[in-house]
Amino acid sequence: MKGIEIYAAIAYIILGPILGGLMDGLDRVITARLQGRIGPPLLQPFYDLRKLLTRRIAPVNRLQMPLIASHLVFAALTGVLFFYGSDILLIVFVLTLASVFLVLAAYSTGSPYSTIGAERELLLMTAYEPMVIIALVGLYGVAKSFNFYAILGSKMPAYLYLPGIYLGIVFVLEMKLRKSPFDISTSHHAHQELVMGLTADMGGPALALVELAHWYESVYLFALVLLFFSSSWIAAILGLVFTYLAIILLDNATARVKWELALSFAWIVALVAGAGNLIPFYLISRGTP
Amino acid sequence: MSSIERSPWLIHYDASSCNGCDIEVLACLTPVYDAERFGCIVTGDPKQADIFLVTGSVNHLNAPVLRNIYEQMPEPKAVVAIGACAYTGGVFSECYNVSGGVASTIPVDVYVPGCAAKPESILDGVVRAAMILKEKEKASRADRKAAARSSSRRGARRAARADRKKDAQ
Numbered sequence: 001m002k003g004i005e006i007y008a009a010i011a012y013i014i015l016g017p018i019l020g021g022l023m024d025g026l027d028r029v030i031t032a033r034l035q036g037r038i039g040p041p042l043l044q045p046f047y048d049l050r051k052l053l054t055r056r057i058a059p060v061n062r063l064q065m066p067l068i069a070s071h072l073v074f075a076a077l078t079g080v081l082f083f084y085g086s087d088i089l090l091i092v093f094v095l096t097l098a099s100v101f102l103v104l105a106a107y108s109t110g111s112p113y114s115t116i117g118a119e120r121e122l123l124l125m126t127a128y129e130p131m132v133i134i135a136l137v138g139l140y141g142v143a144k145s146f147n148f149y150a151i152l153g154s155k156m157p158a159y160l161y162l163p164g165i166y167l168g169i170v171f172v173l174e175m176k177l178r179k180s181p182f183d184i185s186t187s188h189h190a191h192q193e194l195v196m197g198l199t200a201d202m203g204g205p206a207l208a209l210v211e212l213a214h215w216y217e218s219v220y221l222f223a224l225v226l227l228f229f230s231s232s233w234i235a236a237i238l239g240l241v242f243t244y245l246a247i248i249l250l251d252n253a254t255a256r257v258k259w260e261l262a263l264s265f266a267w268i269v270a271l272v273a274g275a276g277n278l279i280p281f282y283l284i285s286r287g288t289p
Numbered sequence: 290m291s292s293i294e295r296s297p298w299l300i301h302y303d304a305s306s307c308n309g310c311d312i313e314v315l316a317c318l319t320p321v322y323d324a325e326r327f328g329c330i331v332t333g334d335p336k337q338a339d340i341f342l343v344t345g346s347v348n349h350l351n352a353p354v355l356r357n358i359y360e361q362m363p364e365p366k367a368v369v370a371i372g373a374c375a376y377t378g379g380v381f382s383e384c385y386n387v388s389g390g391v392a393s394t395i396p397v398d399v400y401v402p403g404c405a406a407k408p409e410s411i412l413d414g415v416v417r418a419a420m421i422l423k424e425k426e427k428a429s430r431a432d433r434k435a436a437a438r439s440s441s442r443r444g445a446r447r448a449a450r451a452d453r454k455k456d457a458q
Contacts, residue, residue, distance in 0.1 A: 028325075036320040040328050047295040047328055054292060054426075057336060057363035195333035203336030204363050 005149065008083040012219070016079055020215025021045040023222075027248055034252045049211055055204030060109045067105035068202070068209045074098035075213035079220035088139075088146045092132050095220070098213065099125055102198065109201040117197030121185035123259050127266035128175045131168040134274035138165040139227055141281060148227070157231035159239060164277030166228050170246060171269050175262075176221055179251040182262050293339060293365075293426055296328040297419040300338035300362070304355055304391070305381070306345025309405030310372040314342060316408045317415075324412060327419070335361035340418045341368045341395075342411075346378040348386045352394045359395045365425035367418040370397045371411055373404040 024045040032039020041047075059065050075098040082091050099121065106118035140146055142161050143154035151158075159166050175182040186197035194200070199210055222240060229239030257265070303311050317324040318331060332338050335358045347355060359368070370391040373379035378389045391397050398421045401414035 032323070032325060037323040038326045039323070040325050044296065044328055047292055048298075048330075050292040051296045051339075055339075055363045196337065199337075200334050201336060203334065207337055 005083065005085045009080045012079045012083045013076065016076070016219045017212055017215045020217075020219045021049070023218055023244070024215065027244075030245075030248050031252055034248070045211070045215075049208050052208035052211070053205055057204040057206075059206065060111075060201050063108045064105050064202070065206060067101050067108060068206050068213075071098050071101040071105060072209045072213040072216075074101060075216045075220075079216055079223070082148055082220055082223060085147055085149050088136055088148065088151075092136065095217070096125065096129070098217075102210065102213075105202070105206075106198045106200075111201045113195040113200040114198060114202075117185045117194050117200065120259050121198050123263055124175050124182065124185055127263045128172040131172050131266065131270040131274055134270055134278060135162075135165050135169050135172075135224075138162045138274075138278050138281065141278070141285060148223070151227045152230045155231055157235065158228045159235075161281055162228065162277055164273035168269050168274045169225060169228070170243060170250075171266060173221055173225070173243070173247055174250060175266070177218055177247065179247055181250070181254040181257045182266075183251075183256055184259055184262060294419045294423045296330075297339045297415065297422065298330045298332050298337055299324075299340050299342055299415065300332060300335050300358065301342045301344075302355060302358055304343055304345040304347050304351045304375070305387075306372065306374060310344035310375070310403075313405050313408050314344065314371065314411060317411050322408045322412060324415065327412075327416060329415060335359075336363065338362055339366060339422060340415060341366060342371055342415070343368065343375050343391045344371045346374040346381045346384075346387045346389065347391055347394050348384075348388060350386075352388060355391070355394050365422055365429055367398040367422045367425070368395055369399045369401060369411075369414045369418050371401045371403075371414065372406045373402070376400050376402070379404060 022042070022045075025040075025042040028044060029039045029042055074094055078091055078095040078098060081094060082088070103118045103121050106114040106121070136146065139151055139158060139162070142156045142158045143151040145151055145154070171182075173179075178186060184197075186194070186199045196202075199207060202210060222244070225240060225243050226236055229235045301311070301314055316322060317329075324331075335341075339362070341359060341362060343355065359366070368391065370376060374381060375391045375397075378384075378387045381387045382389065388394070399414045399418045401410050403410055406414075
């Protein structure tokens with residue numbers, strides 16, 4: 001069993017960005033079609049990445065690039081640990097560490113836009129972190145383990161036991177993938193409010209590394225969603241496709257919220273859907289041996 | 290195809306335009322014209338942009354801003370001057386405060402005619418600018434290779450030998 005885990009971790013390092021880039025490309029095509037446009041080619045994210053890597057630009061300061069590189073390393077490490085079968089609790093905090101490096105990189109530039117973007121990213125992290133912990137506790141309740149393979153191998157239909165927590169995780173995904181209505185720290189494509197927010201003053205290779213880290217992150221996050229649909233192959237595929245499409249639809253159908261609303265909304269969802277799901281689940285599962 | 294030709298990111302600056310051309314620039318992003326199918330993204334950050342779209346005439350107040358945005362963009366870069374005002378100053382060219390078109394401040398690669406310029410011709414200008422960027426990238430890559438060759442010791446020796454041969458001839 002240990003052998004498979006090492007191969008999965010290595011496969012994630014190599015295939016993670018490819019899968020993440022394809023997901024991003026498909027997202028842009030679907031978004032364009034939803035808006036009645038033709039949209040870019042499927043491989044557009046890879047063209048963008050290649051171009052960004054070849055751009056020559058003087059870095060804003062000497063600190064920015066090491067911080068962004070650390071962001072990429074820890075974002076990739078999150079998934080590596082995840083597929084290696086480490087403790088999910090640890091993994092969640094490694095991803096938080098990766099986000100903190102990105103926030104530090106944004107603060108280091110001194111641009112007012114990236115400073116406000118960094119502040120908003122910190123608020124978003126505060127907003128989604130409780131829901132993530134609740135989700136982990138819920139998954140532990142279902143599978144009695146904090147290990148990816150143990151939860152996957154338990155074959156429990158977690159989406160039936162934890163529908164509220166699944167809903168909460170979709171909200172977390174909206175925030176982590178920087179989708180509307182929670183794309184307040186920075187955003188992709190042509191939507192701009194704070195110039196580029198968190199990624200303002202990051203040009204050329206620096207932005208390329210941020211994009212790469214984002215692809216690693218999104219693959220890891222969808223693997224986390226997979227844990228809710230581990231009962232069968234059909235459930236897994238349907239669950240992942242549904243989640244992916246729901247996130248794109250929400251992105252296109254909603255407007256950006258203010259950070260106060262994002263924070264309170266996320267906490268209300270965590271409290272009502274998350275805790276409201278967890279408490280009855282515990283009461284019921286204590287009754288059954 | 291080179292990578293820059295497939296993802297030209299744009300930044301748009303309105304240098305005292307009447308907003309006619311600006312509305313047409315924005316129209317390029319709408320479903321009808323859909324600039325994203327060429328890989329274009331309008332970014333607000335000059336450090337992430339490849340092509341600089343400028344509308345309107347340049348005056349003494351906005352010339353430093355124009356220069357600042359241009360200088361922040363990474364090399365190689367292309368400038369597209371959109372509309373009659375960006376060409377010569379247009380109807381405002383005789384005004385006491387107008388210093389002329391965009392070329393009075395920064396070098397321009399492509400001029401898009403019109404008052405206001407049509408979205409089709411703006412898209413054409415962007416695609417032409419992307420082609421110019423590709424050429425610029427090729428030239429700068431050759432320059433860098435030559436510079437690297439002359440800076441290395443072996444390259445310098447080879448260049449000296451070539452010079453001597455030329456002298457002998």
